[in-house]
Amino acid sequence: MRNAAGLRVFITGGSSGIGAALARRFAQLKAKVVIAARSQERLEAVCQGIRAQGGWAQAVVCDVTDSLSVEKAVAFARESLGGLDVVVANAGFGVVGRVEELTLEDFERQFETNVYGVIRTVKAALPALKESRGVLAIMGSVSGYFPTPGASAYAMSKFAVRALAESLRGELRPYGVSVVLISPGFVESNIRRVDNRGILRPEAPDPVPPWLIMPAEKAAKLMVRAILKRKPELVVTGHGKLAVFLARHFPRLTRALVSRSQARRQPGRN
């Protein structure tokens, strides 16, 4: 799968940020994309942008916390594309706050989207991916290696999808389906403007300094390349690679660094 032309691609969370940039990049390379998210308006805006550049894109409204909604969205994508070669389970958001301040519902809400939403997407899309011997990309995070104070719920969700990706890899190998785990650091998107209930607050400032944030289009280019090469894993951004390297090879140093960092009320989600 070195060439994206003609590929049939389904992306959850395609209305914004990384998912929208992935859709634009795949479409630029002449793939056909179906994007799914809750906001029809934002989905349509992304599709119109792609079509204006001569690309092929369709939108389907879908809430990944609802199994039936995910099954319908996958069925729509499969039907309109005639099959699925690439599925990107990308929809997600970040719950922030210290454990003692968060409620059990906060953790449950985080897992409903970031973990069970990914599982719903995987289960609905697997038959089509087995048919095409395609690629399943799962959006993890550097937080899946490097949890920080004030981001327990989000980091737990990303540890969980990393485990899911690693388990699935062996399960799907006999069917010719590849699993690509993508672990970004800070990438330009709305994630840091979405509150703990999953609602976009466009007026909220991004707490991460701009020099630390990778443009979404640049991140999407690297991600699409990794998907086409069926790379088992991609860590995006320089600081992200450093964090993952430290967590993997210097766990004691990482623990010392993390435990000394201050738990802020609004830590950056990555």
Ligand SMILES: NC(=O)c1ccc[n+]([C@@H]2O[C@H](COP(=O)([O-])OP(=O)(O)OC[C@H]3O[C@@H](n4cnc5c(N)ncnc54)[C@H](OP(=O)(O)O)[C@@H]3O)[C@@H](O)[C@H]2O)c1
């Ligand atoms: N940007 C970063 O720095 C960064 C770093 C590491 C990992 N990530 C991961 O990248 C993925 C994409 O996030 P992003 O940064 O691009 O943030 P974003 O700009 O806020 O985009 C999130 C996308 O997910 C969709 N979404 C959220 N809840 C959903 C639900 N219940 N059902 C369906 N769609 C839903 C949103 O659309 P609607 O609101 O319309 O539903 C939107 O399209 C997430 O998994 C995130 O954890 C991001």
